[in-house]
Amino acid sequence: MKALVVIAHGSRRAASNDEVGELACQLAGLVVNDYPIVGVGFLELAEPLIPDALEKAIAEGASEICVFPYFLSAGRHVVTDVPNEVQVVQDKYPDISIKMLPYLGVLPGLKNFIAKSLI
Numbered sequence: 202m203k204a205l206v207v208i209a210h211g212s213r214r215a216a217s218n219d220e221v222g223e224l225a226c227q228l229a230g231l232v233v234n235d236y237p238i239v240g241v242g243f244l245e246l247a248e249p250l251i252p253d254a255l256e257k258a259i260a261e262g263a264s265e266i267c268v269f270p271y272f273l274s275a276g277r278h279v280v281t282d283v284p285n286e287v288q289v290v291q292d293k294y295p296d297i298s299i300k301m302l303p304y305l306g307v308l309p310g311l312k313n314f315i316a317k318s319l320i
Contacts, residue, residue, distance in 0.1 A: 204238035204263035206254050208283055209271045211243030218247040221271065238263050244282055251286035259297055266297065270304035279304045 207228065209221040222241050229239035238261050242254025249257060258266050268287055272279045284301060291299045305311070 202238060202262045202264055203236050204240065204258035204261070204266045205232060205236035205269060206240045206242055206251075206258055206266055207269050207271050208242050208244065208251055208254075210278060211245050211247035213246055215247075218243065224271070236267070244278055244286065251283065252290050255287065255290040255299065259294060264297060266299045267302050268299065269302045272304045273306040275304065275306070 205228065207221065207225045209218075212218055221243075225239050225241040229236075232239065238258050240249075240254050240258050242249050242251040244251060255266055255268075268283070270279050270283050272283075287299055287301065291297070
């Protein structure tokens with residue numbers, strides 16, 4: 202079974218973390234045919250942390266996990282920190298396929314979406 206795990210930085214402000222959780226819930230309804238399992242994980246400051254979110258997806262039956270970094274640019278978190286956290290779980294579960302998806306900022310159509318939203 203395939204899972205999508207949305208990864209965000211995490212915030213001390215609970216409402217910000219709840220917003221990411223709500224995004225994941227809305228995505229779940231839109232991608233259910235491709236990703237029967239949808240979850241959320243945070244790099245820091247909020248729970249569940251990335252390893253816990255990935256392990257939860259595995260416990261729910263995921264044999265393939267796609268990790269979506271919900272970040273706008275390829276800073277240290279996208280390039281190093283998130284992949285390192287994912288690798289810890291991949292090493293622990295070598296039979297599970299864990300794949301990094303492109304981060305939000307490079308998704309096709311994002312620039313057009315922003316431009317249209319500003320007019």
